[in-house]
Structure formats: C-alpha cells, structure tokens
Amino acid sequence: MTQASLGESVVQKTVHAAQNNGVAANITQTQPLWLLAEVTYRCPLHCAFCYNPTDYDKHTQNELTTEQWIQALRDARKLGALQLGISGGEPLLRDDIEDIVIEAKKLGYYSNLITSGVGLTEKRIKAFKEGGLDHIQLSMHDITEEINNFITNTKTFELKKKVAAMIKDHGYPMVLNVVIHRYNIGHLKEILEMADALGAEYVELANTQYYGWSLVNRSQLMPTREQIEEAERITNEFREKAGSKMKIFFVVPDYFSDRPKKCMNGWGEVFMIVTANGDVLPCHSARVLPNMQFPNVKDTDLGWSWKESPAFNKYRGDDWMKEPCRSCSEKANDLGGCRCQSFLLTGDAEVADPVCTKSPHHHLIEQAIIDAQNPVIAAQPIVFRNDKNSKKIIAGELNERTEQFHALP
Ligand code: SF4
Numbered sequence: 001m002t003q004a005s006l007g008e009s010v011v012q013k014t015v016h017a018a019q020n021n022g023v024a025a026n027i028t029q030t031q032p033l034w035l036l037a038e039v040t041y042r043c044p045l046h047c048a049f050c051y052n053p054t055d056y057d058k059h060t061q062n063e064l065t066t067e068q069w070i071q072a073l074r075d076a077r078k079l080g081a082l083q084l085g086i087s088g089g090e091p092l093l094r095d096d097i098e099d100i101v102i103e104a105k106k107l108g109y110y111s112n113l114i115t116s117g118v119g120l121t122e123k124r125i126k127a128f129k130e131g132g133l134d135h136i137q138l139s140m141h142d143i144t145e146e147i148n149n150f151i152t153n154t155k156t157f158e159l160k161k162k163v164a165a166m167i168k169d170h171g172y173p174m175v176l177n178v179v180i181h182r183y184n185i186g187h188l189k190e191i192l193e194m195a196d197a198l199g200a201e202y203v204e205l206a207n208t209q210y211y212g213w214s215l216v217n218r219s220q221l222m223p224t225r226e227q228i229e230e231a232e233r234i235t236n237e238f239r240e241k242a243g244s245k246m247k248i249f250f251v252v253p254d255y256f257s258d259r260p261k262k263c264m265n266g267w268g269e270v271f272m273i274v275t276a277n278g279d280v281l282p283c284h285s286a287r288v289l290p291n292m293q294f295p296n297v298k299d300t301d302l303g304w305s306w307k308e309s310p311a312f313n314k315y316r317g318d319d320w321m322k323e324p325c326r327s328c329s330e331k332a333n334d335l336g337g338c339r340c341q342s343f344l345l346t347g348d349a350e351v352a353d354p355v356c357t358k359s360p361h362h363h364l365i366e367q368a369i370i371d372a373q374n375p376v377i378a379a380q381p382i383v384f385r386n387d388k389n390s391k392k393i394i395a396g397e398l399n400e401r402t403e404q405f406h407a408l409p
C-alpha cells in the first residue's frame with residue numbers, strides 16, 4: 001500500500017460552520033475511507049526494503065483473533081470505511097483470511113489482499129473468489145531470479161510467476177507492485193515487459209521510501225538521481241505504448257523531490273491502520289513518534305480512536321506546525337509532509353519534512369544521497385528483515401546502523 005494507491009480519494013466533509021463565542025469556526029469532520037488490516041507481521045520473505053517496523057518481533061506473539069478482526073471490520077465500516085486492505089507481513093500465513101474476506105463482503109467493503117504470493121494455493125484462491133474478495137495485489141521484484149532471490153533473501157522467483165498465472169486464471173485483475181531500488185532500477189523496461197506478458201492491468205512502480213528496514217538499508221538501496229530520471233522516462237515511454245490496457249503508477253521517491261507528499265493524504269483524514277496486535281494508527285510508521293499513546297482495539301472503541309483519541313487529533317490540520325510550514329503559502333498542498341520522516345531524520349516530529357527544500361534540515365536529504373554513492377558506506381552489508389535482526393535491533397546490537405535515525409523502528 002502506498003500513497004499512489006490512495007490516489008485522489010480524499011473525502012473531507014465540512015460539517016458545519018459553528019458560532020463559538022461570536023467567532024465563526026469551520027469544524028471539519030473526517031471519516032476513514034481506508035482500513036488497512038496488517039493482520040500479521042510474520043512473513044516468509046526477508047525483503048531488505050520492508051516497511052514493517054524493525055521491532056516487529058515484539059508484535060508477533062499477540063496477534064488479534066479472528067473475532068477481534070471481524071469486530072474491527074464492523075466498527076470501521078460503521079465509521080464509513082469502504083476500502084479494506086488485508087496486508088502484513090504475509091497475510092496468508094493466517095488461516096482465517098477466508099473468514100475475514102467473507103465478513104468484508106457482507107459488510108460491503110471493496111477488499112484487496114496484498115500478498116507476496118507465498119501461501120496462495122488453488123484451494124485458497126477459490127475460497128477467496130467465492131467469499132467475495134475483489135482484488136489481489138501481488139508483489140514482484142525483478143525479471144531475474146538472482147535479484148528476486150537476493151533482495152527477498154528467499155527462493156521465490158518461480159513461485160511468483162505461478163501465482164501470477166493463478167490470479168489471472170481465477171478472473172482477478174492482474175495488479176502488480178514492484179518496489180524499485182538500486183538493484184532492479186536498471187531492469188525497468190524488462191520488468192514492464194514482464195508485466196505486460198503476464199497480462200497486468202495495473203502496475204505500481206513504488207520507488208523505495210525510507211522507513212523501517214529500508215531506512216536501515218538506505219545507503220545500500222538508493223539509486224542515483226540519473227537512474228530515477230531514466231526510470232521515469234522509460235515508464236512514460238512504456239505508458240504511451242501500452243495505452244489504456246495497462247495502467248502504470250510511478251511513485252516518485254521523496255528524496256528526489258523538492259516538496260514532500262501530503263503524507264497519508266493528511267494525518268487522520270482518510271486512512272486508518274489496525275496492526276497485528278490491535279494498535280490503531282494513522283500511518284504505518286507512527287509508532288516511531290515519541291510521547292504518543294496509540295489506542296488499541298482490544299481496549300478502546302474504534303470510533304473513539306478515530307474521532308477523539310489524542311493520537312489521531314495530534315497532527316490533524318495545521319495548528320501543530322512550526323515555521324517555515326506555519327506561514328508557508330504551500331502548506332495546504334502537503335501539510336508539512338511526513339511526521340515520521342521529520343522525526344526519524346531530525347529528532348523533532350513537528351518540523352518541516354526535510355525533503356522540502358525550504359526546510360532548514362534539507363541538507364540531511366542531500367547528505368543521504370551523497371552517502372549512498374560513497375563506496376565505503378554503500379558496501380556495508382544489507383540488514384535483511386528477519387526475526388534475528390529484529391531481535392538484535394530491539395536489543396540495540398545494530399546501533400551503529402540505526403543510531404543516526406532517531407528512535408527507529
Ligand atoms: S516487504 Fe517483503 S518481508 Fe516485508 S512484509 Fe512484504 S513480503 Fe514480507
């Protein structure tokens with residue numbers, strides 16, 4: 001799931017203009033259109049760019065039960081959620097996804113399974129089809145077995161091709177997600193040709209954004225500006241050739257933009273995540289932020305979490321902003337960017353996202369781009385996402401790789 005997938009679907013309703021002590025105030029009410037259910041952090045793959053929290057190992061023992069998930073789906077639907085993403089980790093490691101899909105259909109969600117393909121069998125895909133699953137998004141990594149297996153630290157190349165064919169055979173639209181990084185950016189044309197050959201209707205080329213494991217591996221994964229520009233050129237050329245039969249999204253990486261994105265379409269505006277252990281978050285990485293208490297579905301009502309919890313209200317709107325964002329003429333476009341990125345790179349969640357060229361911390365982004373080209377830094381080994389490394393990060397054993405990023409995970 002990325003910002004591109006969220007598209008333009010911001011729905012923000014101004015409920016009424018109220019008189020308050022004689023001062024007119026616009027009271028804006030939001031609703032969560034998207035519910036992302038991160039049903040487990042367990043995963044058989046070990047991707048170097050995984051956006052899951054680096055301390056995910058803490059959250060693998062206390063997953064929500066099927067009944068708790070079903071209740072969360074019902075409660076989010078009451079709040080207005082329409083789109084359901086079933087994600088992970090690898091969601092198919094749970095054997096109750098069929099039940100979740102059936103409930104989602106009953107409730108009227110448009111449901112999307114976001115999977116690596118590992119664990120998708122004929123029996124399960126049939127059950128998903130019968131249960132009313134609308135959409136399956138499959139991750140692909142490269143056209144070569146070597147890079148696919150290297151970056152995921154698994155042998156999954158052949159399996160992914162088989163799963164793609166199975167998805168097509170069962171009448172699902174072919175939706176591929178390819179995370180782009182230094183190791184596959186040079187193969188973009190061939191990746192798009194492969195997508196075409198697989199009959200893909202949608203391809204999301206998601207340039208790596210640097211959170212979680214990809215932040216730890218930033219210098220090892222980041223391509224050069226020239227490579228990004230070339231990738232965009234190839235994408236545009238392919239788009240023209242493919243016409244309407246294949247929709248291609250190219251998600252421009254933050255680090256090579258002058259302005260940040262309006263992260264999650266605005267904090268607590270349209271997007272709600274329930275994590276494997278029940279935490280309710282406005283964005284995937286929010287738990288990195290200090291002094292925040294996120295609600296949990298095990299002990300609080302989802303409606304309260306969305307509407308009233310201090311965590312969801314903290315960065316809604318722009319009252320929290322510091323300069324230069326506060327008086328910036330562009331603030332409605334990006335709401336100052338990403339709070340997590342600001343915190344991870346500067347140690348202060350309330351400053352402008354350093355991606356912005358107006359930010360006094362923009363040099364941190366420029367330095368990261370330079371570091372990624374430094375052969376000594378870039379040659380450090382990749383820290384693959386796995387339980388052992390997660391435990392090491394929790395224990396502080398990889399501090400030399402993480403201490404420059406404030407309070408990572
Ligand atoms: S990015 Fe890779 S390791 Fe992370 S959840 Fe997805 S498939 Fe698993």
Ligand code: SF4
Pocket residue numbers: 259260324325326328329330331332334335336337352353356357358359
């Ligand atoms: S200064 Fe802040 S509000 Fe203005 S463009 Fe940059 S990040 Fe956005």
